[in-house]
Amino acid sequence: MIALIQRVARAEVRVAGESVGAIGPGLLALVAIEPGDGDAQVARMAQRLLGYRVFPDPEGRMNLSLADTGGGLLLVSQFTLAADTRKGMRPSFTSAASPEDGRRGFERLVSRCNEIHPGGVETGRFGAHMEVSLVNDGPVTFWLKA
Numbered sequence: 001m002i003a004l005i006q007r008v009a010r011a012e013v014r015v016a017g018e019s020v021g022a023i024g025p026g027l028l029a030l031v032a033i034e035p036g037d038g039d040a041q042v043a044r045m046a047q048r049l050l051g052y053r054v055f056p057d058p059e060g061r062m063n064l065s066l067a068d069t070g071g072g073l074l075l076v077s078q079f080t081l082a083a084d085t086r087k088g089m090r091p092s093f094t095s096a097a098s099p100e101d102g103r104r105g106f107e108r109l110v111s112r113c114n115e116i117h118p119g120g121v122e123t124g125r126f127g128a129h130m131e132v133s134l135v136n137d138g139p140v141t142f143w144l145k146a
Contacts, residue, residue, distance in 0.1 A: 007140035013124040021122035023072025032081035033097040033105035045146035046112040076124035
């Protein structure tokens with residue numbers, strides 16, 4: 001499981017002109033499910049999303065997590081993060097989970113994050129063409145692997 005996380009001032013996902021998920025300050029996480037991802041990867045990624053220290057403390061150091069700040073969490077499925085780009089000029093997606101497994105893995109991650117994040121979780125729409133807008137705060141962007 002891969003997540004590209006961005007600390008944001010705000011973020012929103014729109015599908016066919018309709019807002020389907022939006023947050024204020026918090027994290028936007030673009031998530032790819034890989035073959036073999038199961039409960040252990042879901043638990044680890046949820047722990048990392050909520051516990052990774054990317055928010056400033058009073059001294060301006062990145063010492064606070066999403067759990068500490070109570071910020072928003074916007075999860076967006078993005079299988080292209082699992083692409084193999086080592087050869088040629090076109091990405092291969094053989095390293096991404098099948099659409100069915102991807103949906104199940106993503107839904108398990110959303111469910112787990114909802115269980116442990118009191119602020120709740122917003123999402124995009126799995127499999128839809130989405131427009132993601134954000135204001136990156138920093139900019140602060142990290143690639144996480146579970």
